[in-house]
Amino acid sequence: MKLRITHLTEYRYASPVSGNANELRLTPVQSRWQQVPFFLLRILPSTRLRKFHDFYGNVVTYFEIEEGHTHLVIEATSLVNTLDRYSEGEPVPVLLEAPATTDLEGRLQPFLQPNGPVEVPPEIWRAAVDIRSNHTDVFGLAKGMMDYVYRSCRYVPGVTNVHTTTTQFFQRREGVCQDFSHLMLALCRSLQIPARYVSGYVYDAKRKDIRGAHASHAWVEVWVPGAGWHGLDPTNNCLTHEHYVVVAFGRDYEDIAPVRGSFWGSAEREMRVSVHIEERPG
Numbered sequence: 001m002k003l004r005i006t007h008l009t010e011y012r013y014a015s016p017v018s019g020n021a022n023e024l025r026l027t028p029v030q031s032r033w034q035q036v037p038f039f040l041l042r043i044l045p046s047t048r049l050r051k052f053h054d055f056y057g058n059v060v061t062y063f064e065i066e067e068g069h070t071h072l073v074i075e076a077t078s079l080v081n082t083l084d085r086y087s088e089g090e091p092v093p094v095l096l097e098a099p100a101t102t103d104l105e106g107r108l109q110p111f112l113q114p115n116g117p118v119e120v121p122p123e124i125w126r127a128a129v130d131i132r133s134n135h136t137d138v139f140g141l142a143k144g145m146m147d148y149v150y151r152s153c154r155y156v157p158g159v160t161n162v163h164t165t166t167t168q169f170f171q172r173r174e175g176v177c178q179d180f181s182h183l184m185l186a187l188c189r190s191l192q193i194p195a196r197y198v199s200g201y202v203y204d205a206k207r208k209d210i211r212g213a214h215a216s217h218a219w220v221e222v223w224v225p226g227a228g229w230h231g232l233d234p235t236n237n238c239l240t241h242e243h244y245v246v247v248a249f250g251r252d253y254e255d256i257a258p259v260r261g262s263f264w265g266s267a268e269r270e271m272r273v274s275v276h277i278e279e280r281p282g
Helices: 122-132 138-152 166-172 177-190
Strands: 002-024 034-044 050-053 059-065 069-082 195-202 217-224 228-233 244-250 259-264 269-279
Touching (some): 069 244, 122 138, 122 166, 122 177, 138 217, 138 228, 166 177, 177 217, 195 228, 217 244
Antiparallel strands (some): 002 059, 002 069, 002 259, 002 269, 034 069, 195 217, 195 244, 217 228
């Protein structure tokens, strides 16, 4: 699938601000399942852009605006060609009792631990144990956890924020894709299944079938020994496919916020974010 994505973020400040420094994670990932032939980042007021890769391999763009300004525009435009990760089927079942690999002692370790908003109180651990009783393989258990989050939680925008923990969300069971994903991460990690937070977009041609479409979206990838990372979307109770565009990976939302920055000046500001996705011919 060929998709064109425009992600626009605008800030308006009540009075001039200066020293505006920002880190952006808006560049889609290049992989076997996703190619990015075009990416353009536009910043107003114009300034010099610097790029580097963070600890998880995400492309980070950094900029500073020293002079005073009352308006900041960040516009990212991408052309992305996607393939279905599951076109050849699901990974071969790996028993939960299979011996741990050396991967678990190195690069997968950050995705095994509770961190930031991903907390694992006894209530979440008990829920994970109950789900495990019905499954014998890693990916089957991951799908069971996805189904559990989807069926036990309600998609309700505006009742949580970026600082809401899994403990808080689990008590109320109402929130958005970020909360659904954090809860699934907590369930997986409570049973020592490596799982990471994924940010990106999901395209819904009918504009009514997919929660979180045509905006920034979040889902989960779990590590299946011998098969690598596989995506699951607990907000929509489905495996990720060619309609999904991956932008960044991390332990949780705090690692991959699309825009994070600071400035000197009044804290009063207005932020507007819009995402437009369209399918391209060919």
